[in-house]
Amino acid sequence: MEISEDQQKLLRILPGVDRVLGIIQAENEFKTIPRAVLTRHIRLIIEAFRQQILNGSQKLSEQELSGSFIVETVRRKIKKVLSPHLVPLINATGVVVHTNLGRSLLSRRAIENLTTVSGQYSNLEFDLEKGQRGSRYSAVEDILCEISGAEAALVVNNNAGAVLICLETIARQQEVVVSRGELVEIGGSFRIPDVMTKSGAILKEVGTTNRTHKHDYINAINPNTGLLLKVHTSNYSVVGFTASVSLKELVGVGAMYNLPVMEDLGSGTFIDFSNYGLMKEPTVQESVATGADVITFSGDKLLGGPQAGIIVGKKELLDKIKKNPVNRALRIDKMTLAALESTLCLYRNPQEAVQEIPTLKMLLQPVSVIEKKCNRLCQLMKDLNETAMTVNVVDVNSRAGGGSLPLLKLPSKGIGVTIKGKTSNEIEHFMRNNYPPIIGRIENDLFILDVRTVQSEELTLIECAFKTILRG
Numbered sequence: 001m002e003i004s005e006d007q008q009k010l011l012r013i014l015p016g017v018d019r020v021l022g023i024i025q026a027e028n029e030f031k032t033i034p035r036a037v038l039t040r041h042i043r044l045i046i047e048a049f050r051q052q053i054l055n056g057s058q059k060l061s062e063q064e065l066s067g068s069f070i071v072e073t074v075r076r077k078i079k080k081v082l083s084p085h086l087v088p089l090i091n092a093t094g095v096v097v098h099t100n101l102g103r104s105l106l107s108r109r110a111i112e113n114l115t116t117v118s119g120q121y122s123n124l125e126f127d128l129e130k131g132q133r134g135s136r137y138s139a140v141e142d143i144l145c146e147i148s149g150a151e152a153a154l155v156v157n158n159n160a161g162a163v164l165i166c167l168e169t170i171a172r173q174q175e176v177v178v179s180r181g182e183l184v185e186i187g188g189s190f191r192i193p194d195v196m197t198k199s200g201a202i203l204k205e206v207g208t209t210n211r212t213h214k215h216d217y218i219n220a221i222n223p224n225t226g227l228l229l230k231v232h233t234s235n236y237s238v239v240g241f242t243a244s245v246s247l248k249e250l251v252g253v254g255a256m257y258n259l260p261v262m263e264d265l266g267s268g269t270f271i272d273f274s275n276y277g278l279m280k281e282p283t284v285q286e287s288v289a290t291g292a293d294v295i296t297f298s299g300d301k302l303l304g305g306p307q308a309g310i311i312v313g314k315k316e317l318l319d320k321i322k323k324n325p326v327n328r329a330l331r332i333d334k335m336t337l338a339a340l341e342s343t344l345c346l347y348r349n350p351q352e353a354v355q356e357i358p359t360l361k362m363l364l365q366p367v368s369v370i371e372k373k374c375n376r377l378c379q380l381m382k383d384l385n386e387t388a389m390t391v392n393v394v395d396v397n398s399r400a401g402g403g404s405l406p407l408l409k410l411p412s413k414g415i416g417v418t419i420k421g422k423t424s425n426e427i428e429h430f431m432r433n434n435y436p437p438i439i440g441r442i443e444n445d446l447f448i449l450d451v452r453t454v455q456s457e458e459l460t461l462i463e464c465a466f467k468t469i470l471r472g
């Protein structure tokens with residue numbers, strides 16, 4: 001490639017790595033940062049400028065290539081690299097179990113227990129009574145059985161792992177009968193048929209997308225059938241001309257043909273939401289009572305605990321699953337265990353659980369309470385006395401999220417904000433890049449913050465962000 005005279009001139013202006021390094025290293029702010037870290041980023045930045053000159057993609061002025069401009073670019077870049085990537089943010093989307101925003105917030109008690117246990121030695125795998133090696137899971141197995149009514153329990157890394165290890169243990173190289181209407185895909189490439197393949201089980205689809213009958217299962221059973229599987233269609237709903245086989249009927253078929261029945265509940269809950277005026281969601285206790293042999297669900301969806309996959313069911317099957325070497329690969333760490341134990345303890349008293357577990361509290365929060373919080377935020381914003389900004393309380397619908405209760409629209413309150421001279425997209429972008437980031441949504445060209453998922457102590461942070469966008 002021919003290098004023009006202009007390009008050669010620009011390349012000569014471009015400072016060398018050592019020169020920039022010398023300037024940066026002399027600055028107090030960067031004194032303690034390892035030379036290798038600085039050198040690496042300086043080299044990358046200078047190389048990027050070099051490429052821009054060579055391919056002429058962007059007209060660069062001599063001023064832009066001067067040492068001071070490049071040093072400033074390096075300063076900004078290094079600061080960004082050194083600040084944490086994972087940061088807390090304000091969820092004003094109204095989606096309670098928001099998979100992209102960290103799913104469930106832990107209860108205060110779970111956070112305290114997790115903090116204590118992670119900073120100190122513990123009896124993680126030590127039986128204090130016997131003075132010998134103990135089981136990592138003893139802390140949560142008992143309480144899971146107590147709450148669910150199951151004979152046995154096991155906890156793995158997440159529900160995807162739970163489904164995988166159950167299928168691998170119970171039905172490897174055997175057929176698993178599932179309704180076509182339940183071949184779920186959830187976000188992040190978890191698809192029942194793919195997990196089935198990975199587990200070595202053979203998928204046997206029965207029925208149609210909208211209708212599956214008991215005889216469809218029965219007709220599919222043959223000597224190589226290993227399991228009947230029911231998957232809770234947690235993130236979608238088939239409506240209209242539909243028919244599905246209840247867990248109870250499936251348990252009946254299992255008994256008739258001496259086959260185990262498994263249910264993947266996905267978003268498992270111990271609380272019957274219909275008692276609190278929400279839509280019915282099957283509870284773990286009901287599935288256990290109905291007689292499913294194995295039930296799997298998430299720890300951080302409707303349960304409101306840490307990321308985990310919980311398996312409850314018949315002791316005979318659970319013992320086999322526990323002995324599967326895959327179990328070791330999916331095991332939970334002590335922080336998960338600590339947070340999970342504390343979360344589960346709260347369920348001993350359901351009244352306490354709905355007050356103390358943020359996921360439940362936010363889901364069940366009455367509109368009147370949300371409205372008060374919303375009015376407070378609205379007043380804070382109005383007190384800024386900014387004529388360029390209009391703020392109004394608006395009616396919105398929150399969502400449960402996390403692939404649960406897909407049809408549920410929770411009436412909620414939010415604020416709609418407009419700013420003279422700024423589009424709703426510009427406001428959204430600014431709020432998202434604030435510290436802490438504030439995530440809202442745009443509806444009918446209006447920027448909206450749903451306060452259901454905003455914590456009280458975050459209201460002033462939102463006010464502050466708007467003060468900054470208005471006053472620079």
Ligand SMILES: *Cc1c(COP(=O)(O)O)cnc(C)c1O
Binds near residue numbers: 159161
């Ligand atoms: C969410 C979900 C899973 C996966 O659970 P994770 O805890 O995210 O691994 C599996 N099955 C169903 C039906 C789900 O809804």
